[in-house]
Amino acid sequence: MTFSSELVRGIWKENPLFVIVLGTCPALAVSTSVENGIGMGIAATFVLLCSNIVVAAVRRFVPDSVRIAVYIVIIASFVTIVDLVMSAYFRTLYNALGIFIPLIVVNCIILGRAEAFASKNSVFLSIADAIGMGLGFTLALVMIASIREFLGNGTILGYHLLGGSYIPMLVMILPPGAFLTYGMLTAAANALNKKM
Amino acid sequence: MKEILRLMVVLTTVSALAGFSLAYVNEKTKAPREYQDRMKLLGSLNTVLPPHDNEPDKDAVEAGGTTYYISKEDGAVNGIAFETSSDKGYSGLIRVMVGIKPGGEVIAIEIVEQKETPGLGTKIAEGWFKDQYKGKSLANARWQVKKDGGDFDQISGATISPRAVTSAVRSGLEAYEKNKQQILGGGHDVQ
Numbered sequence: 001m002t003f004s005s006e007l008v009r010g011i012w013k014e015n016p017l018f019v020i021v022l023g024t025c026p027a028l029a030v031s032t033s034v035e036n037g038i039g040m041g042i043a044a045t046f047v048l049l050c051s052n053i054v055v056a057a058v059r060r061f062v063p064d065s066v067r068i069a070v071y072i073v074i075i076a077s078f079v080t081i082v083d084l085v086m087s088a089y090f091r092t093l094y095n096a097l098g099i100f101i102p103l104i105v106v107n108c109i110i111l112g113r114a115e116a117f118a119s120k121n122s123v124f125l126s127i128a129d130a131i132g133m134g135l136g137f138t139l140a141l142v143m144i145a146s147i148r149e150f151l152g153n154g155t156i157l158g159y160h161l162l163g164g165s166y167i168p169m170l171v172m173i174l175p176p177g178a179f180l181t182y183g184m185l186t187a188a189a190n191a192l193n194k195k196m
Numbered sequence: 197m198k199e200i201l202r203l204m205v206v207l208t209t210v211s212a213l214a215g216f217s218l219a220y221v222n223e224k225t226k227a228p229r230e231y232q233d234r235m236k237l238l239g240s241l242n243t244v245l246p247p248h249d250n251e252p253d254k255d256a257v258e259a260g261g262t263t264y265y266i267s268k269e270d271g272a273v274n275g276i277a278f279e280t281s282s283d284k285g286y287s288g289l290i291r292v293m294v295g296i297k298p299g300g301e302v303i304a305i306e307i308v309e310q311k312e313t314p315g316l317g318t319k320i321a322e323g324w325f326k327d328q329y330k331g332k333s334l335a336n337a338r339w340q341v342k343k344d345g346g347d348f349d350q351i352s353g354a355t356i357s358p359r360a361v362t363s364a365v366r367s368g369l370e371a372y373e374k375n376k377q378q379i380l381g382g383g384h385d386v387q
Contacts, residue, residue, distance in 0.1 A: 032313075032315055033315070061206065062206060063206060066206060070207065073214050077214040077217060077218055081217070084222060084225045085225060087225070087232065088225035091232045152315055168315075170315075170316065173315035
């Protein structure tokens with residue numbers, strides 16, 4: 001286990017959305033536009049990084065029976081701190097992400113990585129794991145969101161790519177579109193992984 | 197027994213540390229957050245009010261539970277802005293800032309907050325949608341969407357959100373008419 005192998009693992013081979021299937025609720029909800037996808041990905045990556053570092057650092061002092069409670073307190077605190085700091089100093093970003101920040105608390109990827117990785121590994125490797133998983137999550141979100149925004153609204157990052165005559169497939173930016181896109185991408189990713 | 201004590205100590209310590217750090221961050225970011233909130237308010241006031249030489253957020257009057265921000269030029273009132281809202285949207289509250297002339301004619305509206313379906317209901321925040329309220333007053337328009345026999349365009353695939361905005365603006369205008377005397381006639385200033 002080296003830093004780089006841990007880092008790469010999360011991006012594709014163990015992609016949190018397509019392979020581990022964690023954090024699907026926020027992923028389905030926010031993947032209506034690429035902008036939302038990037039914002040949610042970055043915010044979640046930041047919280048994941050902070051929580052992985054702290055969880056790995058305190059792993060020897062936390063008794064098994066209360067570990068989940070401790071992780072939740074750590075994660076919720078970081079999410080609140082991110083929320084407060086962003087609203088004070090990065091208002092434009094905060095306005096764009098506002099509703100997604102509290103959602104990060106319930107993002108299973110963060111608790112999942114605390115439990116599955118950071119509680120058993122060094123701070124150093126946990127940083128690699130957090131960055132890899134965070135990037136993997138962001139990448140998957142952007143993939144889903146690109147397809148949904150393109151088909152459902154005719155735009156990518158708000159830029160109109162198809163002429164005015166294009167009639168958007170509204171279903172793609174509604175919840176069914178999220179399930180359709182996510183399902184097909186997951187199937188494609190798994191088929192690809194089997195061949196590799 | 198000893199084990200229980202250990203669990204208690206660990207959990208209490210972690211929670212206390214989390215509490216302290218949250219209190220610290222909250223305290224540190226309080227002033228900048230209030231500043232940003234005021235900038236946001238001023239930003240939406242400036243988009244819906246005509247050019248003015250006072251500070252509308254300080255020249256505010258409260259009437260019927262709503263704060264009315266009054267813009268003045270050379271001491272004469274040239275616009276009033278207020279926030280109105282509707283819970284009839286698709287999801288959550290839609291908050292709208294409305295700017296009107298003292299006579300009750302809409303200058304502009306601005307969507308302050310909405311959580312409508314992205315790509316559908318969110319179109320209420322687009323320029324063409326907001327612009328159709330310009331120049332409208334209770335007297336010269338039917339305050340419903342076209343589907344319901346009114347004068348305002350709905351959005352294809354999303355009738356609920358425009359309906360909510362229209363009814364929010366209408367109820368705001370009605371409240372203004374009701375409290376007009378108090379708002380314009382030197383009601384007590386609020387800080």
